[in-house]
Amino acid sequence: MTVRLYDSRSQSVVDLVPLVEGEVGIYVCGPTVQSSPHIGHLRSALVYDLWRRWLSYRGYRVTLVRNVTDIDDKILASAADDPEQWWALAYRFELEFSAGYTALGIQAPTYEPRATASIGQMHELIQRLIDAGHAYPAADASGDVYFDTASWPTYGELTRQKLADMEPAADADPRGKRDPRDFALWKGHKPTEPESASWGSPWGAGRPGWHIECSAMASRYLGSRFDIHGGGLDLRFPHHENELAQSTAAGDPFANYWVHNGLVNIGGQKMSKSLGNSIYAAEFLQSARPLVVRYYLGSAHYRSTIDYHDGALVEAEAALERIETFLTRVDRRLEGTDRAGSGAPVIPDAFAAAMDDDLAVPQALAVLHDAIRSGNAALDADDLEAAARIRGQVFAMTDVLGINPLLAPWSTAATSEAAPALARLVERLLADRDTAREAKDFAAADRIRDELAGAGIQLDDTPHGTQWSIA
Numbered sequence: 001m002t003v004r005l006y007d008s009r010s011q012s013v014v015d016l017v018p019l020v021e022g023e024v025g026i027y028v029c030g031p032t033v034q035s036s037p038h039i040g041h042l043r044s045a046l047v048y049d050l051w052r053r054w055l056s057y058r059g060y061r062v063t064l065v066r067n068v069t070d071i072d073d074k075i076l077a078s079a080a081d082d083p084e085q086w087w088a089l090a091y092r093f094e095l096e097f098s099a100g101y102t103a104l105g106i107q108a109p110t111y112e113p114r115a116t117a118s119i120g121q122m123h124e125l126i127q128r129l130i131d132a133g134h135a136y137p138a139a140d141a142s143g144d145v146y147f148d149t150a151s152w153p154t155y156g157e158l159t160r161q162k163l164a165d166m167e168p169a170a171d172a173d174p175r176g177k178r179d180p181r182d183f184a185l186w187k188g189h190k191p192t193e194p195e196s197a198s199w200g201s202p203w204g205a206g207r208p209g210w211h212i213e214c215s216a217m218a219s220r221y222l223g224s225r226f227d228i229h230g231g232g233l234d235l236r237f238p239h240h241e242n243e244l245a246q247s248t249a250a251g252d253p254f255a256n257y258w259v260h261n262g263l264v265n266i267g268g269q270k271m272s273k274s275l276g277n278s279i280y281a282a283e284f285l286q287s288a289r290p291l292v293v294r295y296y297l298g299s300a301h302y303r304s305t306i307d308y309h310d311g312a313l314v315e316a317e318a319a320l321e322r323i324e325t326f327l328t329r330v331d332r333r334l335e336g337t338d339r340a341g342s343g344a345p346v347i348p349d350a351f352a353a354a355m356d357d358d359l360a361v362p363q364a365l366a367v368l369h370d371a372i373r374s375g376n377a378a379l380d381a382d383d384l385e386a387a388a389r390i391r392g393q394v395f396a397m398t399d400v401l402g403i404n405p406l407l408a409p410w411s412t413a414a415t416s417e418a419a420p421a422l423a424r425l426v427e428r429l430l431a432d433r434d435t436a437r438e439a440k441d442f443a444a445a446d447r448i449r450d451e452l453a454g455a456g457i458q459l460d461d462t463p464h465g466t467q468w469s470i471a
Contacts, residue, residue: 003058003356005228006303008236008258009158009244013358018227019256024060026052027218027255029231029239030112032069032210033093034078037100037281039297039308040264040271044232046294047261047302049106049402051230054355057347057400065221066109067214068094071116071207073171076197086197087116100281103290104297105402105409113217115208119199121216122208125250126185134249135185138176143188143204146172147246149181155245158258159237169238171209183242184209211242218243219252229255233262233303262305264297279308288313291410295320295403302359319369323398324405326372328470329460330379330391339384343392351397361401368397379460426457430466 003016018024028048031041045066052062069075070090079086101108126145129135134151138144149155155163168180172187189198189205198205208216218226224247231240240258247254263270266277285293296316300306348371354363375390398404405411429448436444449459452468459468 001058001352001356003055004358005257005259006358008260011160014257016227016257018060019225022059022061023063024055024228025063025222025226026065026228026230027214027222027226028064028066028109028229029214029235030066030068031094031097032072032074033090033097034072034074035093037093037097038264038271038278039281039284040232041097042100042104042281042284042293043264043297043306044261045101045106046104046297048230050298050302050361051228051259051359052107053400053402054359058356063111063222064109065111065113065218067217068097068112068114069210069213070094070114071197071213072210076193086194096282100285103285104294105290111221113221115213115217118213118216118220119208121220122186122212123201125212125216125219125246127202128250129185129246132249132251134246136178137203138188140176141204142173142176143186143201143206144172144176144184145186145203146177146182147185147242147249148178149183149245150179152245152249154248156241158241158244161237161241171238183211183238185212185246211239212246214239215243215247215250215252215254218254219247224251225253226255228257228259230259230261233260236260261302262300265305265307267309268307288317291403291405292317292320298361298401298403299365301362319365320403320405322369322372323394323403324470325458326375327391327394327406330375330387332468333379333460334384334388334391337384339388343388343390343395345392345396345399347396347400348393351393355400364397364401368394368401371397426452426468430459430468434466 004013005016006013016024026048031037048064048066052064055062070087075090076086079089082089084092126135129147130137130145133148135145135147138146149163156166163181166181168174169183172184174180185208186201186203187206187209188203189207197207199207218229229240229243244254265271266279269275269277271278292313296313297306299316299319348367351364351367354360354367357363371390371393375387375394378386378390395404395406399407403410429452433445433448436442436448452459456470457468458470459466
């Protein structure tokens with residue numbers, strides 16, 4: 001067994017060789033909590049949830065760190081025209097992100113540090129860069145500190161760019177810079193900014209630059225060298241490029257592999273505030289069951305761009321219903337037989353091969369749906385041994401993808417207080433239908449079937465009686 005992944009730095013699919021045998025450390029750039037999350041944020045978090053689940057299945061002890069950027073230019077700008085304090089605004093949006101993750105069944109990270117809790121580690125890293133000659137305080141005594149891009153020969157290696165071809169860094173006033181492409185490590189406090197958004201430092205009161213935050217938090221929680229750094233494709237430059245430069249310039253080997261997930265477009269266009277086409281997480285989660293949303297956002301290859309269109313969730317709902325219908329049908333058919341409870345939850349080799357190959361979820365889902373077709377055929381042929389075996393496979397595949405409708409958090413509806421009452425009513429109607437059929441009153445029997453179908457109840461007549469499921 002070898003798990004392979006696409007490393008953005010080498011631009012190739014490579015074998016995952018962890019630093020510590022049996023363990024994998026992953027740092028993922030989490031949200032900048034300046035506004036409500038959109039579906040792109042959900043997709044990114046889900047991608048690394050899938051990576052974590054698969055690596056855990058493969059026997060690795062996974063440490064996943066996903067940060068929260070809770071101090072940033074954008075956060076202060078969002079709070080500038082709001083009576084709410086910047087830190088209260090940031091926390092309110094952080095809760096919205098957490099609610100979206102929970103709704104999709106995304107497992108909580110091992111650690112979820114906030115940037116404001118690692119200021120000391122940022123100071124230490126900046127000082128190391130100054131001492132090594134790769135950073136400098138601004139000459140204008142503003143309190144700003146910049147990374148000296150010209151001092152680091154490999155700057156641009158992650159995105160295959162040359163320094164001469166790069167645009168100026170727009171993250172700070174250029175007055176104190178030696179080169180317009182130098183980026184801010186520390187930003188001196190400005191009179192227009194709230195005092196609460198300022199921390200003391202050896203270079204004067206101020207706050208951290210965006211890029212230094214992640215370098216400091218990654219090394220604090222995973223060490224100076226770790227396995228995987230992840231994030232959205234839009235973060236490759238300048239954020240991840242700058243993280244790599246400042247960390248390695250300070251003497252930290254940093255991430256062995258760089259993994260980037262694709263973005264979400266709307267009708268062929270990139271989501272943006274200027275176009276007014278952003279779909280926010282809360283709105284999206286109201287348009288379909290959260291399980292359907294998870295299936296949809298996780299069904300494409302993680303590196304591809306998802307182009308959301310009307311009807312996409314309907315398609316996902318139909319695919320998911322095939323899974324739910326089979327599991328319900330097979331469980332009802334096996335109930336009371338010597339095959340009930342049999343069928344070990346085993347991942348098929350073809351599914352595992354797809355997931356090992358850079359997390360190829362589309363190919364893995366094809367294996368899943370092929371198994372469902374085979375399982376239904378086995379039920380039609382009354383081959384309970386095959387049906388039970390395939391049921392175990394489907395259970396295992398959906399479990400590792402986080403879409404098993406029989407497991408938490410999705411199984412709550414099936415175990416609700418209303419379920420026994422529903423079952424009692426359906427069984428009573430089925431008894432009436434059997435009576436009508438015995439009396440050759442087929443019109444009455446068909447009417448009962450139609451009434452149940454109209455209520456979303458699917459019937460399956462077998463040699464051993466009628467089985468029903470919620471379609």
